[in-house]
Amino acid sequence: MKKHILNEDLIYEILSVVEEIPEGKVATYGQIARLIGRDKNSRLVGKVLSMSEFYGNYPCHRVVNHSGRLVPGWKEQRFLLENEGVGFKDDNHVNLKNFLWDC
Known part of the structure; x- marks a missing residue:
C-alpha cells in the first residue's frame, strides 16, 4: 500500500x-x-481541515460527513451553517438532499 505524504501542496489543494x-x-x-x-x-x-486554522481562514464549517453529520463537539458549525440558510433534517445532520454542493 502506497502512503501519501501530507505536504503543503496537498494541504492547499484541499483548502x-x-x-x-x-x-x-x-x-x-x-x-x-x-x-x-x-x-x-x-x-x-478531515485531517487537513482539523488544522486549517494554521493556513488561513477557510469555510471548513461547510464540510460534513457522507450522511450530513456535523463535526462532533464543534457546536459553532451548526450556527454558522444556519446563518447561511442551510437546513437540517435533525439536530446533527444537514439536509443533503437540498443543500449538498453540486460541483
Whole structure:
C-alpha cells in the first residue's frame, strides 16, 4: 500500500476546494477527496481541515460527513451553517438532499 505524504501542496489543494464551496451549501469529505483525485482519502481531508486554522481562514464549517453529520463537539458549525440558510433534517445532520454542493 502506497502512503501519501501530507505536504503543503496537498494541504492547499484541499483548502482551495473548500474555499470554492458556495455559501448556503455543504460538501462531504469524500466529495472533496474525489475533486482532488484521491477518491479514497476522505479521512485525509478531515485531517487537513482539523488544522486549517494554521493556513488561513477557510469555510471548513461547510464540510460534513457522507450522511450530513456535523463535526462532533464543534457546536459553532451548526450556527454558522444556519446563518447561511442551510437546513437540517435533525439536530446533527444537514439536509443533503437540498443543500449538498453540486460541483
